[in-house]
Amino acid sequence: MPVASISVSDTPLLRYTLRRADDALILGHRLSEWCGHAPMLEEDMALANMGLDLIGQARSLYAYAARVEAAGRDEDAYAYLRDVRGYGNLLLVEQPNGDFAQTMLRQFLYSAFIDPWWRAMMDSTDATLAAIAAKAEKESAYHLRHASEWVVRLGDGTQESHRRAQAALDALWPFTGEMFEVDPSERELIAEGVAIEPESLRAGWCETVASVLAQATLAVPQNDWMQKGGRNGHHTEHLGHLLSELQYLQRSFPGAVW
């Protein structure tokens, strides 16, 4: 009998994998929203390209989650049959595209974290995660480069682009702290060498961000209040709308194969 929503077993590795898969899917979905509407055709291509990379990463991670859970599910069950509270992505990646500056700053802040994260995950004691990381790292390196170049162009472009880039940075900044959060279930995985300690990436992230923002003549926001909750399903209101679109067909025709 087809079900409306699934409930997922709560084991540390499954939870860890699903959270990262959700990051990739939600950001990839956001980027796909640009397709056909970008400021220039080259960016239609680039945004779609990054979106495809991210959706590909999400699929690898969901497929691995299915193996870990061993409950007979596939990648689509996780993507299409969990509701907002079951999603564990970062609040940063679910933020709306806004203007091109907001999209690029979001991509930059995330990529500056996830690129070294993937590189570190290549040494994970979990062979599957390490293999996924080896592929994803090449992609995230490009995303970081592409987004950094745009942050610099926009920041050091015209007055208007500078104003928009700074506004986007200020709006997104409070969502960056969550990338370094660790909950108790992840502590075990870190101890086993499956996951990595995100705190170890903080100095590098701060350096990348400071250096690119300096080139872009943008000011690092002084507001250090950080929003969190995404990892435990406490999302912004944006995610529900995103999921209602993403999941529409699976919800409307339960059990159908597409």
Next chain:
Amino acid sequence: MYTQALNIRPDSGERQLEDADLTVRFQARIDAEERIEPNDWMPAAYRRTLTRQISQHAHSEIVGMLPEGNWLTRAPSLRRKAALLAKVQDECGHGLYLYAAAETLGSSREELVDQLLSGKAKYSSIFNYPTLTWADIGAIGWLVDGAAIMNQIPLCRCSYGPYARAMIRVCKEESFHQRQGYEIMLTLSRGTPEQKDMAQDALNRWWWPCLMMFGPPDAASLHSDTSTLWKIKRFSNDELRQKFVDATVPQARILGLSLPDPELRLDEETGHWRYGEIDWNEFKQVIAGNGPCNRERLAARRKAHDEGEWVREAALAYAQKQRDKALAA
């Protein structure tokens, strides 16, 4: 990057009397199946015809991203989502490639895009129809890309080198898209009754507009004669339309779907499938701007263009600053 004009020629105006020798030699090269390259002499009308055709083709690829893009966020599985995004990205690539081919004839991409946005330039009428259900994504891949391939395969032998070479690459990708679309239709037609209805409904809505994609009947076509002489066009509209119908009828049978044409029948003598009367009035209305989505499609392109202006300006301003710095250093 959204470039300024490349290779813009000074506007010489159309010379009333083109060198008769050159014209004869040009036609002889065409007749000998030689490719004409950007720096070769060519009659002004040849240049104009190709610029119009290639840029319309480019516009069609770009506007064509919109109806399919409409389902990117609602694709029913991750595999379908990735395939559709890759497909729409391919269309964008085709557009870029074709604008570059048109630029070799001396018009800039900016000029050509302005013609699209001002409503002066045309694009394929098919993209003015809405995508209402997921099955439309299957139908577009199967039928619209199928029709496009019929049109484009002969263009791989077009006399203008850059266009012919662009078409070789484009056709390879379109064939892949067509198989993907057909596979969506196959999945739906073998799915639940609701899915099969969805597939049949999409076929009903897209069939006739797809037959119109080949353009007016031969008797009424404006451009065919010189295009044929110049080997830009190798088959007439009606010939291509017939090839498409003949190829598609058996495919629909395999799907277990029926084509929405009560007059469709096999002509035993010729082996061709004869089809009913096409509503050319509908075609004229869509071309004239009165299709169901003409306004939305152009509005979406204009919006992307207008809202992207500050981004393009920023990129230019930044590049200028870098050049100034390099000069000062």
